[in-house]
Amino acid sequence: MIETTLERGVGLRIRPWLGIAAAASFVVASFMALIWAPADAVQGEVYRIIYVHVPSAWLAYLAFVVVFLASVGWLWSRRPLFDAIAVASAEIGVLFTGLALVAGSIWAKPTWGVWWTWEPRLVTTAVMFVMYVGYLLLRGLSTDFQRRATRAAILGVILVIDVPIVHLSVLWANSLHQLPTVLRAAGGPALDSSMLLTLMVSVAAFTLVYAYFMSARVAIELVRQERLWIRT
Amino acid sequence: MNRIALVAARELRAERRQPDGIVAATTFIAVLVLLESLVVGPVIARDADVAAALFWIALAFATILTxxxxxxxELEDDALDALVALPGGRDALFGGKVLALTAMLLLVAAVGGILSLVLLDLPLALPIHLAIVVLFGVVALPPVVIVDVILALRLRARAALVPILALPxxxxQLVxxxxxASAALxxxxxxxxxxxGLLFAFAVVYAVLGLTIVPAAIE
Structure with missing residues (x-):
């Protein structure tokens, strides 16, 4: 309990600064994405949605890897903080996955001519979204703290398998989705330098937003654990 | 290994005495094969890809049912707690259930497969290859479903939760x-x-994963 209070205290001190940094970086990223970065030679202005779509997808991966690490942490140590981190990151991961799917769909309509198509990256991402909705559902239906945390942790360990499958699906199968342009096995990023810089700033802004959300959500979960579960 | 065999034998004995799992699963597949032909029409239903997809989706649901x-x-008989309390009981529970359910599902798949071949009049170019695919396909299903059923054990809305957890x-495996199966046909x-070969790899990975983490999931 003392540990939990300590952790919450540290979170409380950091959170306002995280919020300010996230908001500031978001303003800079929006300016760069909408005004500073040049239009794409082929796609025109519509390509700018990658500054939302790509960071959302990357942050979803990060969030689900954090769920995995926190799940291992819970199974290893049974510290409630790990369970709080896992649920917070899963919720934010689902949010970012949903955002990536919606942003991708908005980009696909003018580019591919359809809102949705049955190609590997889209399908595996949708499956990942459903998997983690199931994870949250499992948590919601459990009434005992220890059991809920253990069941969720085991599922969190299993579900992370889908993250590399989503990322590599474009390489494993014939895909309509664009191949990796930044993290490429062969050579450096295949992107104009100003576009790459804008993308990196967007990723940094989204990461700060993720950190801010995490800090707030973990604090809420720790209070909830204390009031609802640990005292019972 | 002995305990796993004991749990598997006990499971098969219980199913032989009261075969409601196998009967429900087989009837479910039979109904779906009939429905497929009625809903999409006999020409589309005879397509190897369509027939194979429907068969495996039906078998996945049958695995969940069984x-x-x-x-x-186990819960009705209050047998689970006693089984888990035995030394090595958790591993034996998982391993035994995987073995027994695989045996049962092979039977269900054989009946469902023959029904599909006969009723849909499917071409069967490579019967031995099809048998190998069905064998490894069936072996790949129970480890995943058992893990999900154990995670949802004693939860309300379990009947809805297990398919949501298992199918994604x-x-x-289903792909x-x-x-x-389509290639064999x-x-x-x-x-x-x-x-x-890929199905066999899935089976091994999930069986090892199950044996590693399921003991922690069973309270």
Whole structure:
């Protein structure tokens, strides 16, 4: 309990600064994405949605890897903080996955001519979204703290398998989705330098937003654990 | 190993005395084969890809039905706690259930497969290859479903939760099994064996994963 209070205290001190940094970086990223970065030679202005779509997808991966690490942490140590981190990151991961799917769909309509198509990256991402909705559902239906945390942790360990499958699906199968342009096995990023810089700033802004959300959500979960579960 | 065999034998004995899991699963597949032909029409239903996809989706649901029935029986008889309390009981529970359910599902798959072949008048170019794909496809299903049923054990809305948890994880197995069965039906021997190999790999990975983490999930 003392540990939990300590952790919450540290979170409380950091959170306002995280919020300010996230908001500031978001303003800079929006300016760069909408005004500073040049239009794409082929796609025109519509390509700018990658500054939302790509960071959302990357942050979803990060969030689900954090769920995995926190799940291992819970199974290893049974510290409630790990369970709080896992649920917070899963919720934010689902949010970012949903955002990536919606942003991708908005980009696909003018580019591919359809809102949705049955190609590997889209399908595996949708499956990942459903998997983690199931994870949250499992948590919601459990009434005992220890059991809920253990069941969720085991599922969190299993579900992370889908993250590399989503990322590599474009390489494993014939895909309509664009191949990796930044993290490429062969050579450096295949992107104009100003576009790459804008993308990196967007990723940094989204990461700060993720950190801010995490800090707030973990604090809420720790209070909830204390009031609802640990005292019972 | 002995304990796993004991749990498997006990499971099969219980199912022989009261075969509601196998009967429900087989009837479910039979109904779906009939429905397929009625809903999409006999020409589309005879397509190897369509027939194989429907068969494996039906078998995935049949696996969920049979596994849930198996654990319901344990809960009704208050047998689960006693089993878990035994030394090595948790591993034996998982391993034994995997073995017994695989045996049961092979029977269900054989009946469902023959029904599909006969009623839909499917072409069967490579029967032995199809048998291998079905064998490995069936072996790949229970480890995943058992893990999910154990995670949802004693929870309300369990009947809805288990398919939601299991089916997305089963997507790669279902794709591989469908492609493999379809390849065997149309005579693509290399395709059928490649997909069968992938299914075997899935089975091994999930069985090892299950044996590693399921003991922690069983309270």
């Amino acid at each position: 596994t849930m029935r198996s654990f319901d029986r 994880v089963l997507v790669p 591989a099994a469908t492609r493999g 149309v005579g693509d021997d290399v395709g059928a064996l490649s997909w069968a």
